[in-house]
Amino acid sequence: MEFTIQREDLLKELQRLQGVVEKKNTIPILSNTYLAAVKDDLELVATDLELGIRTSARAKVSKDGAITLSSKKLFEIVRLLPEDQVSFKLEDNHWVQILCARSRFRMVGLPKDEFPPLPAYDFGKAIPLELKTFRNMVSRVLFASTADDARYPLQGVLAILNKSHLTLVATDGHRLACVSGKVARKEAERELRVIVPRKTLSEISRIDWGDSEELLFGVHENRVFFKSGGLMLASATVEGVFPTFEKVIPKENDKLLELGVGQFTDAVRRVSLLSNERSRAVKLSLQPGKLEIFSSNPEMGEAREMVEVGYRGGELEIGFNARYLLDFLGAVGEEKFTLHLKDEQTQGMLTPLLTGEIEYRYIVMPMRI
Template sequence: MELVARKNDLLKELSLLQGIVERKNTIPILANVLIQADKSGVSLLATDLDVGLRSKCEATVTKTGTLTLPAKKLFEIVSALPDTDIRIEEDKSGKSVTIAADRFESKMQTLPASEFPTPPQDAAQVEASLPGAALKRLISHTRFAITSEDTRYFLNGAQLVLKSNEMSMIATDGHRLALVTVKESAGKGAKSEVLLPRKTLNEVGRLIDDAGVVEFSQGENHLFFKTEGRLLISRKIDANFPAYERVIPKSNDKSIEFDRDRLAAAVKRVRLLSNERSKAVRFVMGKDQVEITSSTPEVGEAHEVLPVDYSGGAMQICFNADYVDNFLSVVETESVLLEFKDEMSQAVMKPIGADGYEYTYVIMPMRI
């Protein structure tokens, strides 16, 4: 194989593949990227057996062929090269590859392309066309609520619900739940519910162009996302997402409106003296004010008072500061609403005046 590609073209595709390649794996070939060159250009493929990404790069191909190179090291080399043409040439033995640009030249060891796993074939029929900006919002507003516990595999992803006139995504870790709905069509007749793994969500989010469209399809065991000439392949999670509707409280009879920036800043300051393990901050509701407090016996305590419009009874609710921060960091509205019933029942946070989407964030109080 011998080809010449522009640095920026090659670097862009290699950067997208970095999230796919596993740093720690027991199968050496999975640390490599598969490079296939023919007269139409260059195709690159990386996989960890659960998630794979195939992309294309414009190049002048002198000799066609297929080889593999260490993905991380190739990315580092290309990143360090000047903005010029890069030559990649396989030696006659097929055991090493020359990478050269300007006055720089290097040789890298390769592994046999025959050892690289064959990806599943893309489903022939496109099931839905997902607007890029809407899908990016769904992902950014829910992925932090996915559980990090491997044992709860049915919560190791977010549920994507497609209907003819709206798209929703739901994620939960058992302590909080994020539900966002965008009133945009995924295509006539689009109707589907599918559980998307955490890594798949992250990689789809990196591929999305706000103005573009992501074509979604699925096979028996895999999901496929195609956009801008790139194809992301994901193994399905063999599990059923829980009945999330039951978690959303319907009887919260008290509410407080906050200025989002002031609340976010107060939580950020007060949490500095919260317990490092529990990360607990307490919302102390009183007449026309909410005092946010935290304390750690061996360190100290902090509090900040926020003026609000509240005439209900005095109450204290304790929340994990991370959970509150996650919500406040993704909403764009000037004000947010906290709905609650008592100290032990689920509370709900929502943006006020959100444009084009509905966002419900259920958060369980802490018992301290």
């Protein structure tokens, strides 16, 4: 194997792989990036066995071949190289010579045959999604999923594609985020229902997709696939039964409160500074024309702030986890939102004031204070 590639092009593709690379070193080959030089392309692959990414870049290939090299070290080397051409040459015993300007490196790799292949998928059957809208939807629900190993189905996001309408749902048992809208550019022949791991969707949000406007989405057996241009993700799905989320969405919350995102965010942040560090509880006291936000901590003190609101309903006191409120406020992407309440024992619902083409609902369980 022998090829030359622009440092900028190589760095861009290596950055796309970094979130997938196995860092625990339980299986050495999973800490490596697979590099294959064929004709005028360099193919790069990384996997942790659950999630895999394949990408490619233009290269001047003198001799076809493949090798695997340490992802971390290769990325660190390329990141610090000057902006110039980088040459790779595979030598005996899996050694690779890397040249760039006045820099010279020799890295030892592992055989290409030890690298696990990614599952194949016929993207002719895939459904095209609007990439920007899909990533926006993901950002509004992903934070509500959990990393708790004991609640495996909640470690992912439920995706339901019905014709051209996509719904994403995430919950950790204390709050639930649900977003839906017409995002598919072609109707699905049948309803697709799958739990996508949070890491997979996190990578879709993190990766620089360049000028891509469309993301192909497909499901086959226990795998989900995403592709745009020369970049492809293949992921295992999350097994198990996702909760019946429709039952959690309140239907009779008749106390409606319109609030400015910026003003309410600042107030909650200030008041929560003296909340219990474990529960992060804040109390909302609602009266005609005003809302008081209150927190207390026996070891630190208490804080309260008054916010003027256009509310004409009855009095109500209800407690929420401040972090859960702030998560929604950071993701809503609007200037105003509506808080839907019923009583101190019923879950509250938060929605953007202007829904547009995307419907976003965020449900939070109340706390006793």
